[in-house]
Amino acid sequence: MKSFFCKSLAIGIFLFLATLFTAFSQKSQENTLKFGRLLRLVESYYVDTTNINKLTEKAIVSMLQELDPHSVYISKEEVDKMNEPLKGNFEGIGISFNIFKDTLLVTSTVPGGPSEKTGLLAGDRILFIDGVKVAGIGLTNNDVFEKLRGEKGTKVELKIQRKFQKELLDFSIIRDKIPINSLDAAYMLDKETGYIKLNRFSATTLEEFNTAMVAL
Numbered sequence: 001m002k003s004f005f006c007k008s009l010a011i012g013i014f015l016f017l018a019t020l021f022t023a024f025s026q027k028s029q030e031n032t033l034k035f036g037r038l039l040r041l042v043e044s045y046y047v048d049t050t051n052i053n054k055l056t057e058k059a060i061v062s063m064l065q066e067l068d069p070h071s072v073y074i075s076k077e078e079v080d081k082m083n084e085p086l087k088g089n090f091e092g093i094g095i096s097f098n099i100f101k102d103t104l105l106v107t108s109t110v111p112g113g114p115s116e117k118t119g120l121l122a123g124d125r126i127l128f129i130d131g132v133k134v135a136g137i138g139l140t141n142n143d144v145f146e147k148l149r150g151e152k153g154t155k156v157e158l159k160i161q162r163k164f165q166k167e168l169l170d171f172s173i174i175r176d177k178i179p180i181n182s183l184d185a186a187y188m189l190d191k192e193t194g195y196i197k198l199n200r201f202s203a204t205t206l207e208e209f210n211t212a213m214v215a216l
Contacts, residue, residue, distance in 0.1 A: 091151060
C-alpha cells in the first residue's frame with residue numbers, strides 16, 4: 001500500500017510539472033508570436049523607414065532592465081570586441097576597465113603596456129578622452145573600445161582623477177600592440193617541483209604553457 005501511494009504521488013508530481021511546463025511554453029510561444037506580429041506591422045505599415053534589427057535590440061535591452069540591475073544584454077559587436085583579448089593580442093592603450101557609477105574606472109594595466117609605462121594606475125578614473133567628457137554620459141563598453149583601442153602609433157589624450165589628488169592629471173599615451181600573456185611566472189621551487197602561474201586563458205595559453213614546461 002505504501003509503495004503504491006509513493007508511486008501515485010510521484011506520478012502526480014510528474015503530471016503537475018509537465019502541465020506547468022506546457023503552460024509556460026504556451027505563454028512563451030504566444031508572446032513570441034505577438035512580438036513577431038508587432039515587428040511585421042511596424043515594418044509594413046509605419047509611415048517612415050524603420051530599422052527592425054535596431055528596434056529588436058532596444059526591446060531586448062528594455063525587457064532585461066525590468067528584471068534587475070544585473071541582467072544586461074551584450075550585442076554581437078560588443079561580444080566580438082570583448083573576445084579580442086582571447087586571441088592573444090590587440091592594439092590599444094593596455095588597460096582593463098569597469099564602468100562604475102557611470103565613470104570609466106581603470107581596474108588594472110597590462111604589464112609592459114603603454115598605460116603602465118606612462119604611469120596610469122589601477123583605481124584611476126578616466127573623465128576625458130581626447131578632450132571629450134566621458135563621465136556621467138551613459139558610457140558603454142562599446143564606446144570605451146572605440147575610443148581607447150586603435151592603430152599602433154596613434155595617440156590618445158586622457159584626463160584622470162586620482163585618489164588623494166586635487167587636480168586632474170593629464171596623460172598622453174601612444175597606442176601599441178598589447179600582448180595578452182597567460183602566464184605570470186614559471187620557475188622551479190626546488191629540484192623536483194615546478195611552479196607555473198596561469199592568470200587567464202587565450203589562444204596562446206597552450207603554447208605558453210608548453211614553452212614554460214620545456215624550460216622548467
